[in-house]
Amino acid sequence: MRILFVAAEAHPIAKVGGMADVVGVLPKVLKQLGHDVRVFLPYYGFLPEKLTIPSTPIWQGYAMFHYFQIYETRLPDSDIPLYLFGHSAFLPKRIYHGEDEEWRFTLFANGAAEFCWNYWKPDIIHCHDWHTGMIPVWMHQSPDITTVFTIHNLAYQGPWRWKLEGMTWCPWYMQGHNVLAAAVQFANKVNTVSPNYAQQIRLPEYGEKLDGLLRFLGDKVTGILNGIDPDIFNPETDPHIPQNYSAETLDQRVVNKLALQEEVGLEIDRNKFLVGMVTRLVEQKGLDLLLQMLDRFLSYTDTQFVIMGTGERSYETQLWQMASRYPGRVSAQILFNDPLSRRLYAGSDAFIMPSRFEPCGISQMIALRYGSVPIVRRTGGLVDTVFHHDPITETGNGYCFDRYEPLDFFTCMVRAWEGYHYRREWRALQQRGMAARYTWEQSAQEYHALYNSIYGLPPTHGLPEASVALEKEPLTVS
Incomplete structure (x- = not known):
């Protein structure tokens, strides 16, 4: 499958929270499973300090009455194509905060949609948190492009509907009082970053006033546990600690x-x-x-x-x-x-x-x-x-x-x-x-199964033989 990850963060070049770990590592593992995976990220002002970025854009688009440029490079230590959304709103050397945060990420999401419609058409757009929440709404009119929406933190839900209507195009069919409420309704599949959190957010205590909607969505909302890279976090080889051990x-x-x-x-x-x-x-x-x-x-x-x-x-x-x-x-x-x-x-x-x-x-x-x-x-x-x-x-x-x-x-x-x-x-x-082994290989296979479920395919369809065998083994913690 052709999969485009659209997010505000990606490890190790732009990291604030756990979203960066997912976007920075999961595409690499999914590529090993045979998918064509690419990443779409804002062109933050600090990125030239961390990446070699060509000076010439590969494409120029227009959204919300603004021109933007798309630059192509690679995720560090990989061959994963990384597309950077270039606009002056992202020139400051910060990821979040600022009075224009809601506007600039809405522009970013709009730019990603235009990119998929006009330059590189994926089978699945994998969206992360409210910053990309309008993409499932807009893609509702493009049935040949499906969407997965991952909730990393339900507490952050993006601008309200009345504010969105003053910034961008809100289709006549759109439902939801804010970006995240609309995203979970229009995405083909919704997941959280752990199975237990997927259940907790259906309760008033954790649902951030969306618990009723999430209960209504039923099995459309699932949980897939994040992982860590056992090669990066390895006490036997870690160069940052005085004494390695096992x-x-x-x-x-x-x-x-x-x-x-x-x-x-x-x-x-x-x-x-x-x-x-x-x-x-x-x-x-x-x-x-x-x-x-x-x-x-x-x-x-x-x-x-x-x-x-x-x-x-x-x-x-x-x-x-x-x-x-x-x-x-x-x-x-x-x-x-x-x-x-x-x-x-x-x-x-x-x-x-x-x-x-x-x-x-x-x-x-x-x-x-x-x-x-x-x-x-x-x-x-x-x-x-x-x-x-x-x-x-x-x-x-x-x-x-x-x-x-x-x-x-x-x-x-x-x-x-x-x-x-x-x-x-x-x-x-x-x-x-x-x-205990909480690795991205296990998580990637569950995402593979989630993608397959959109098309009615068996969970292991398209997996390499070795990966199918691994999927059948239970995750051990003792």
């Missing part, structure tokens, strides 16, 4: 712990329980829950805590204040640094994700891969990837709590702290986590 050589992992303690200013002590967190500093990630609980937990235990990320200024300030109250025990790294994040995964004993909601989550998969035991709230994709440790049956790969309450989070943290002191059982817990 599940069989976990004794060597302590070198990374000691190096991390020294790098971020914690007391150097191999026996202290070191908890890490890499996150955007926003409410969704459970920062208010963490800040309510952390003081008491640090008073009760000898735990060390290191957090890395940027976001809302109020959270940044409170974390700085927490670090000043607990020198040598708390470190707040208010920045984003990929090599440091790898060292944090490799050096921490446990990794926390107390999310209010989590469509999928990539961090817990990386933590498992590096032997850092996840401590998570049971929501969204965290339910699909982290299973509560039972020391009696020796099952599970992390620690989980259900209610979004400080006491529940505190209790879960204490259980993990106590479990850490049973070193033989803790090592077995780490090894079970490292044995």
Whole structure:
């Protein structure tokens, strides 16, 4: 099939959240399955610093009373064609924010539609989040082009209908009060980035006022779990960590712990329980829950805590204040640094994700891969990837709590702290986590089946023989 991914982000050239990981990796794996996959992305002002981009466009179009240019290059480390939508609205060196955000991404979506109608015609346009939400609406008049719409975060739904009508063409048949509501109705298939999140968004608590519509759509909405690249996130070969190791050589992992303690200013002590967190500093990630609980937990235990990320200024300030109250025990790294994040995964004993909601989550998969035991709230994709440790049956790969309450989070943290002191059982817990395989190969086969379902084909139709055999094997986590 000819498939065009249209999105606002793609790893490693333009990344803010998990969408970038999907768009940056999934097309490469789908190409190995035999599809002709290409990517359509805005031409951000910072991209020439990361890519070699020809100065001459391959095509010029017109949308919303503006001319735009399309430039062709390749996704890094691949032969995947990358089309860049060139317009002055994307010249600033930023991906999101700004007063013109809704207008410029509506223009981007309109440009992608014109590109498909007039230059390269795909069988399927795979759209990602509200930034591309008008494409399924417009393609409704082109039955030879089908659409898949992936919801990465339902909380962001794009401009309202009244504002859209002042910016672009809204067909007479369009339904929905905003972009995302229209997208899920007109796309041929809709998916979220984890099976559990696909069910949760049908409930008022998580549905962001679209739960009724999503329940009405029924089986049209499914969930496919994201994955990680096991070659990129591999503690045996990672060049960013001081000491490489495997599940069989976990004794060597302590070198990374000691190096991390020294790098971020914690007391150097191999026996202290070191908890890490890499996150955007926003409410969704459970920062208010963490800040309510952390003081008491640090008073009760000898735990060390290191957090890395940027976001809302109020959270940044409170974390700085927490670090000043607990020198040598708390470190707040208010920045984003990929090599440091790898060292944090490799050096921490446990990794926390107390999310209010989590469509999928990539961090817990990386933590498992590096032997850092996840401590998570049971929501969204965290339910699909982290299973509560039972020391009696020796099952599970992390620690989980259900209610979004400080006491529940505190209790879960204490259980993990106590479990850490049973070193033989803790090592077995780490090894079970490292044995889990959440890879893009598995996810790509599910997307292949989703594409086939649009045309009424069997799930494995067109898959290479080896991939069909792999699909029949269950995903193991122990």
